[in-house]
Amino acid sequence: MWLTNSSLGRKLVMAITGACLVLFVTFHCLMNSVAILWPEAYNTICFLLGANWYALVASAGLALLFVIHILYAVWLTVQNRKARGNDRYAVTSKPKQVEWASQNMLVLGIVILAFLVLHLVQFWSKMQLAELMGNHEPDPANGIYFIDQAFKCPVTVVAYVIGFIALWFHMTHGFWSMFQSAGWDNGIWMPRLKTIGNWWTSIVVVLFLAQAAVFTIRANRACDCEVSKEWNALAGETVSCCSVIEVIEAEVVETPCCKAAEGECCKAAEGECQGECANCENNQNNQD
Numbered sequence: 125m126w127l128t129n130s131s132l133g134r135k136l137v138m139a140i141t142g143a144c145l146v147l148f149v150t151f152h153c154l155m156n157s158v159a160i161l162w163p164e165a166y167n168t169i170c171f172l173l174g175a176n177w178y179a180l181v182a183s184a185g186l187a188l189l190f191v192i193h194i195l196y197a198v199w200l201t202v203q204n205r206k207a208r209g210n211d212r213y214a215v216t217s218k219p220k221q222v223e224w225a226s227q228n229m230l231v232l233g234i235v236i237l238a239f240l241v242l243h244l245v246q247f248w249s250k251m252q253l254a255e256l257m258g259n260h261e262p263d264p265a266n267g268i269y270f271i272d273q274a275f276k277c278p279v280t281v282v283a284y285v286i287g288f289i290a291l292w293f294h295m296t297h298g299f300w301s302m303f304q305s306a307g308w309d310n311g312i313w314m315p316r317l318k319t320i321g322n323w324w325t326s327i328v329v330v331l332f333l334a335q336a337a338v339f340t341i342r343a344n345r346a347c348d349c350e351v352s353k354e355w356n357a358l359a360g361e362t363v364s365c366c367s368v369i370e371v372i373e374a375e376v377v378e379t380p381c382c383k384a385a386e387g388e389c390c391k392a393a394e395g396e397c398q399g400e401c402a403n404c405e406n407n408q409n410n411q412d
C-alpha cells in the first residue's frame with residue numbers, strides 16, 4: 125500500500141496523525157483551563173469522559189493515533205539512517221536553517237512519551253481505567269481530586285515542565301513540517317506557517333505551564349481560605365486549612381464562651397471575637 129510502501133506515504137501518515145494530536149493537545153489544554161476557572165464544570169466533563177462508550181471509542185482512537193505516530197517516526201528515522209549509511213557519523217557542515225528540533229525529533233518524542241507514561245499513570249489509570257475495572261473509591265470522575273493528589277508531589281511539576289519544553293520544540297517543528305509533507309511547500313506560505321506554528325505552540329505550552337503552576341500552588345497552598353475553599357471542597361479533603369477554621373468558628377459561635385483556655389478566641393454575645401481571656405470572663409458574666 126502507498127501509505128506504507130513509499131517514504132512520501134509514510135510522511136503523510138506522520139503529518140495526518142501529527143495534525144490530530146496537535147488538535148487533541150490544544151483541546152486538552154483548553155479543558156484544563158476549565159479546571160482552574162470552574163472546577164465543578166471540570167468534574168462534570170470528567171464524568172462525561174469516563175467509561176462511557178463514546179469516551180472509550182475516543183480514547184481508543186487517540187491511543188491508535190499515538191501508536192501509529194510513534195511507530196512511523198521510528199520507521200522513518202531508521203530508514204533515513206540506513207539511506208545515509210556511515211555519512212551520519214561524518215563531520216558535515218549543516219546548513220544554518222536546519223533547526224536543532226528537526227534533528228532531534230525522535231529524542232524529543234521519546235521525552236514526551238516518558239512524560240505521557242507518567243501522566244497516564246497519574247490520571248487515566250485512576251480515572252477511566254479505574255471506572256472500567258469497577259473501582260469507584262475515590263470517585264474516578266473527580267478530576268480535581270486527582271489533580272490535587274498529583275501536584276502535591278514536587279516531582280510532578282518538574283517532570284511536567286521538562287515534558288512541556290520537549291513538547292514546544294517537537295510541536296513547533298512538527299507544525300510546519302506536516303504541511304511540507306502534505307505537499308504544501310511554497311516560498312510564501314512556509315514562513316507564514318512557521319510563524320503560525322510558533323504562536324500556536326507557544327500559547328498552548330504557556331497555558332500548560334501556567335496550569336501546572338496554579339495546580340501546584342493550589343495543591344500545596346498555605347492558609348488562603350477564600351481562594352481555596354471551592355477547590356478544597358471538590359478535592360474532597362476532610363481537614364483542609366479552611367475547613368479547620370470553619371469548624372473552629374462554628375464551635376465558637378455555638379458556645380460563645382469560653383474557648384480562650386484552649387487557645388482560641390472567644391466570642392461575645394453579639395458574635396464579636398474578643399480574643400483575650402480576661403474578656404472571656406466578662407463575656408461570661410455578660411451572658412449570664
Ligand code: HEM
Nearest residue numbers: 149152156173182183186243247248251252267332335336
Ligand atoms: C498541566 C498539564 C496537564 C494536566 C493537569 C492534565 C490533566 C489530565 C487529566 C485530569 C486527564 C484525565 C481526564 C481527561 O481525560 O481529561 C488527562 C488525560 C490525558 N492527558 Fe493530560 N494533562 C496535562 C497535560 C497533558 C499533555 C501535555 C499531554 C500530551 C502531550 C496530555 C495527554 C493526555 C492524554 C493522552 C490523556 C488520556 C486521554 C483519554 O483518556 O482519552 N496531557 N490529563
